[in-house]
């Protein structure tokens with residue numbers, strides 16, 4: 001059957017599932033769960049897949065809240081990723097309820113035509129994108145072995161071809177000083193809050209002299225217990241980001257020295273823990289994006305691009321996957337352009353009618369892209385060739 005006819009069938013399948021997908025999106029949104037604790041979303045999505053006749057592996061790859069569902073008998077495996085973790089304090093302010101249900105919807109729509117198209121689709125439930133690196137752990141355990149291409153969509157304030165991604169590593173720091181009465185014996189104390197604050201200020205000074213496309217930002221997670229006790233223990237968490245892994249390796253020691261200098265000035269000990277996994281930058285596969293771009297336009301969403309187009313800067317564990325298999329991570333509009341992801345306001349848009357439309361449009365555009373890879377002559381070969389070319393290109 002022609003790709004166009006198969007795509008029409010896939011789109012019709014998303015329309016049939018529309019109420020189920022939107023309801024699932026709302027239920028996940030109303031029940032935000034942090035990374036690796038997404039038990040409600042895991043149960044809801046796997047049950048939805050099973051109800052639609054797709055075999056599911058729950059708790060896939062040794063992770064409690066990961067899943068995998070594969071449909072189709074043979075032919076190339078195309079992966080659609082589904083994320084469903086939320087953020088502390090602001091809930092689904094990254095709109096992963098939309099990623100979850102658009103991914104499952106795309107997978108089910110592709111599954112409906114997989115046999116006719118001669119392909120397989122893997123719907124991969126990937127926990128803990130917000131720092132936990134679920135995709136990296138799953139990839140290490142083989143989840144993306146044999147996958148020919150992978151895709152997901154991410155909610156945003158515009159329809160965009162990609163996120164401007166930065167490689168990132170987290171740095172968790174503990175400070176140890178000496179407690180004392182802050183009025184009676186201040187000279188006996190070594191102030192671990194001073195150590196943390198001086199390090200913070202050092203990083204602020206460093207920012208003038210890092211690349212304009214790098215980002216360093218931190219919070220204090222412990223800052224003392226009571227004002228009349230010199231704090232003897234404090235802790236901070238830092239995110240260090242650079243456009244690629246090579247840049248990150250140059251930036252990391254500079255940040256670390258800023259923090260160590262703060263500890264030295266305050267006479268405190270500091271322990272630093274560079275957290276795993278590192279998130280790599282994301283390499284968008286050009287031919288795969290071109291397919292998605294056409295399919296996104298077909299559902300009424302022209303991707304913005306060129307000078308003056310808005311951009312979203314961030315990091316994602318999909319970056320690591322993009323170095324393994326040809327990948328795309330386009331952004332889909334959910335909110336007006338002036339709204340930031342990770343804000344309370346964005347969380348409201350993620351369950352608004354605009355968010356619901358993104359679930360269905362995203363599912364359709366991805367399902368059609370999967371069908372293109374299966375059924376359009378030469379499409380997958382072009383995607384593979386671009387991936388190989390990017391792998392062998394010299395480091396930036």
Ligand SMILES: [Zn+2]
Nearest residue numbers: 094130341342
């Ligand atoms: Zn986020």
Ligand SMILES: [Zn+2]
Nearest residue numbers: 094096129154
């Ligand atoms: Zn996100």
